[in-house]
Amino acid sequence: MKILVTAKRVPDPEQKVKVQGDAIDLSGMNFVVNPFDEYAVEAALRLKESSGAVDEIVVLTIGSKDVTQQLRSCLAMGADRGILVEGDDDSLDSEQTARIIKAVYERESPDLLLMGKQAVDGDNNQVAQLVAGKLDLPQACFAGQLELEGDASAITVGREIDGGMEFKKVPLPSVVTVDLRIVMPTAVKTAGSKDNQEYAEGPRYASLKGIMQAKKKKIDEISVGDLGVELEQWVKTTSVETPPSRSAGIKVESVDELVDKLQNEAKVL
Amino acid sequence: MSMYGEYDFLMIESLLGDEERMVRDSVRTFVRDRVMPIIQKHYRAGTFPTELIPEIAGLGLLGPTIQGYGGAGVSHLAYGLIMQELERGDSGVRSFASVQSGLVIHPIHTFGSDAQKERWLPGLISGELIGCFGLTEPDFGSNPSGMRTTARKDGDGYVLNGTKRWITNGNLSHLAVVFAKVEGEGTPEKPHIGAFVVERGTDGFSTLEIEGKLSLRASVTSELHFEDCRIPADNRLPEARGLKAALSCLNNARFGIAFGALGAAKACFFEALEYAKERVQFDRPIAGYQLVQRKLVNMYSDIVQGELLAFRMAELKANGQLNPAAISLGKRNNVKVALECARTARDILGANGVVDDYCPMRHMNNLESVYTYEGTHDIHTLIIGQRLTGLAAFSG
Numbered sequence: 238m239k240i241l242v243t244a245k246r247v248p249d250p251e252q253k254v255k256v257q258g259d260a261i262d263l264s265g266m267n268f269v270v271n272p273f274d275e276y277a278v279e280a281a282l283r284l285k286e287s288s289g290a291v292d293e294i295v296v297l298t299i300g301s302k303d304v305t306q307q308l309r310s311c312l313a314m315g316a317d318r319g320i321l322v323e324g325d326d327d328s329l330d331s332e333q334t335a336r337i338i339k340a341v342y343e344r345e346s347p348d349l350l351l352m353g354k355q356a357v358d359g360d361n362n363q364v365a366q367l368v369a370g371k372l373d374l375p376q377a378c379f380a381g382q383l384e385l386e387g388d389a390s391a392i393t394v395g396r397e398i399d400g401g402m403e404f405k406k407v408p409l410p411s412v413v414t415v416d417l418r419i420v421m422p423t424a425v426k427t428a429g430s431k432d433n434q435e436y437a438e439g440p441r442y443a444s445l446k447g448i449m450q451a452k453k454k455k456i457d458e459i460s461v462g463d464l465g466v467e468l469e470q471w472v473k474t475t476s477v478e479t480p481p482s483r484s485a486g487i488k489v490e491s492v493d494e495l496v497d498k499l500q501n502e503a504k505v506l
Numbered sequence: 507m508s509m510y511g512e513y514d515f516l517m518i519e520s521l522l523g524d525e526e527r528m529v530r531d532s533v534r535t536f537v538r539d540r541v542m543p544i545i546q547k548h549y550r551a552g553t554f555p556t557e558l559i560p561e562i563a564g565l566g567l568l569g570p571t572i573q574g575y576g577g578a579g580v581s582h583l584a585y586g587l588i589m590q591e592l593e594r595g596d597s598g599v600r601s602f603a604s605v606q607s608g609l610v611i612h613p614i615h616t617f618g619s620d621a622q623k624e625r626w627l628p629g630l631i632s633g634e635l636i637g638c639f640g641l642t643e644p645d646f647g648s649n650p651s652g653m654r655t656t657a658r659k660d661g662d663g664y665v666l667n668g669t670k671r672w673i674t675n676g677n678l679s680h681l682a683v684v685f686a687k688v689e690g691e692g693t694p695e696k697p698h699i700g701a702f703v704v705e706r707g708t709d710g711f712s713t714l715e716i717e718g719k720l721s722l723r724a725s726v727t728s729e730l731h732f733e734d735c736r737i738p739a740d741n742r743l744p745e746a747r748g749l750k751a752a753l754s755c756l757n758n759a760r761f762g763i764a765f766g767a768l769g770a771a772k773a774c775f776f777e778a779l780e781y782a783k784e785r786v787q788f789d790r791p792i793a794g795y796q797l798v799q800r801k802l803v804n805m806y807s808d809i810v811q812g813e814l815l816a817f818r819m820a821e822l823k824a825n826g827q828l829n830p831a832a833i834s835l836g837k838r839n840n841v842k843v844a845l846e847c848a849r850t851a852r853d854i855l856g857a858n859g860v861v862d863d864y865c866p867m868r869h870m871n872n873l874e875s876v877y878t879y880e881g882t883h884d885i886h887t888l889i890i891g892q893r894l895t896g897l898a899a900f901s902g
Contacts, residue, residue: 252512265514266512305524306524306527306528309524309528310528310531313528313532437561439539442532442533442535442536442561442565443531443532444532444564444565444566444578445529445565445570445578445580445584446566446578448525448528448529448578448580449525449578449579449580451528452524452525
């Protein structure tokens with residue numbers, strides 16, 4: 238069984254975003270792997286370690302050569318091979334990204350396409366659904382739990398809903414996106430999991446050995462042209478603004494004044 | 507929060523290779539997620555977070571530069587960055603790792619026989635064995651050559667007698683690398699100093715934890731007692747001849763401290779910077795006042811210079827050119843910088859600075875020890891002084 242995981246490079250969410258003119262100023266920014274994609278890598282590694290059924294975990298990213306850094310961190314966590322599709326990841330919209338992923342899927346024919354539920358830069362939450370639609374594959378989004386069948390023919394996806402969990406079983410191959418809870422200690426199970434097997438919470442840290450090994454792992458570099466993908470832009474950024482800062486509150490003298498302001502100024506009554 | 511990104515005016519980040527960057531980021535994340543949430547509790551209780559040992563070892567942070575025996579074989583620069591990120595958390599956590607790596611794994615790897623390496627290194631690197639380093643004695647700190655601990659050859663073994671004090675990891679350890687004067691070797695005035703591995707459980711070997719520290723509270727510091735402690739001759743490290751072996755260990759650890767101390771300095775600097783931007787007095791953030799800005803700029807400037815010094819040391823070490831005076835320069839300068847940063851950060855935080863919800867006073871207290879251990883500030887001054895003047899100020 239082969240798992241294809243997608244990983245997007247995003248500005249470190251711990252930094253403050255600066256806006257310069259009509260665009261976000263990315264100069265001097267640190268970049269990290271989109272956290273939800275890191276969770277997808279972790280989930281793939283857990284599936285591989287406990288099932289014994291996974292032969293290869295391939296991590297796909299799109300971007301400039303600089304993105305190799307983030308790809309290497311996924312390999313350092315334990316993924317087996319990387320694919321870098323060279324392109325400007327900042328300007329790609331969801332449709333373009335989905336087309337590229339579809340093309341890579343067709344080259345690799347994995348048994349499972351595992352993705353973060355969304356990237357924390359654009360917060361679009363569209364790509365996985367688009368890819369599944371284009372490939373006519375089953376999709377199960379926001380997995381908080383995963384359980385792989387013994388013969389790797391299907392995977393059961395637990396999704397958090399109001400008041401509990403909902404479980405959907407999808408045949409493989411299919412497209413699955415993961416939510417935060419997938420990195421809880423017992424969120425990923427396979428037929429090979431031990432009864433009381435628990436992982437440390439969160440995505441694993443790359444060990445020093447993993448980092449040294451990652452240097453030797455293969456990264457295939459492909460251009461968008463090689464994939465034969467047409468990339469007309471559907472979504473254009475017209476302007477970027479920081480949210481207006483909140484103005485200070487005021488004190489009112491009486492209930493009447495409060496009601497008046499709520500009615501006539503705030504217009505909420 | 508990092509000294510990189512928008513604060514990296516000198517683009518120091520570009521001096522790192524992919525390997526070093528990944529190592530640093532991995533340790534930084536580990537410290538943020540695992541060390542920071544528990545360090546206040548341990549510092550208050552005066553306990554070392556032993557629960558972190560399996561993960562520290564699992565990451566490969568014990569003996570990380572060693573090739574083989576389970577070591578990852580990373581560069582010296584990566585080693586320095588590991589120390590820096592650990593000490594950004596707490597000097598006690600960094601001390602644990604630097605003693606294990608620089609003062610236990612290093613001497614066994616450098617001065618031990620193949621059989622000794624096979625016997626101890628895999629366990630020390632995997633964290634199943636914890637070690638400590640016994641050189642300093644109650645009456646001999648800066649002047650280790652005066653040590654009173656002795657080893658007497660007796661049949662197929664050695665018998666050790668003496669006391670070692672201020673030993674990091676002492677009560678945690680499964681084995682101790684101990685330096686002792688070997689009776690009958692060298693001259694009576696200047697006996698030969700040898701290095702021995704003493705395992706816990708050996709008759710005549712006991713450890714006593716030192717209580718009441720106001721510094722390095724999240725670290726175990728002990729006294730080691732040897733009373734007619736008989737060890738097999740096989741436990742002597744054959745290549746450790748004289749005090750030079752001990753100094754080789756100390757040079758390694760001091761190199762790590764030159765990086766490590768800056769981690770504490772950065773933690774304090776960023777806490778002070780954030781605080782000064784948020785804290786409003788007389789209707790504006792205190793960061794907007796000239797006196798506070800000057801403090802922040804001085805901290806920043808000192809840290810960046812210290813970092814360049816440390817990076818240069820790593821470069822020299824990689825080329826086998828790192829000389830003791832350069833190590834003294836780095837340890838002396840960077841620990842001083844860190845201590846001053848911690849004090850200044852405490853000052854900027856005002857009354858909040860004396861509470862352990864904020865890091866500066868914890869780092870400040872820790873750094874008082876770091877200032878003294880691994881060669882005091884004054885001794886490093888005299889080592890550099892000797893190198894400059896050709897005159898030794900600390901001996902006859």
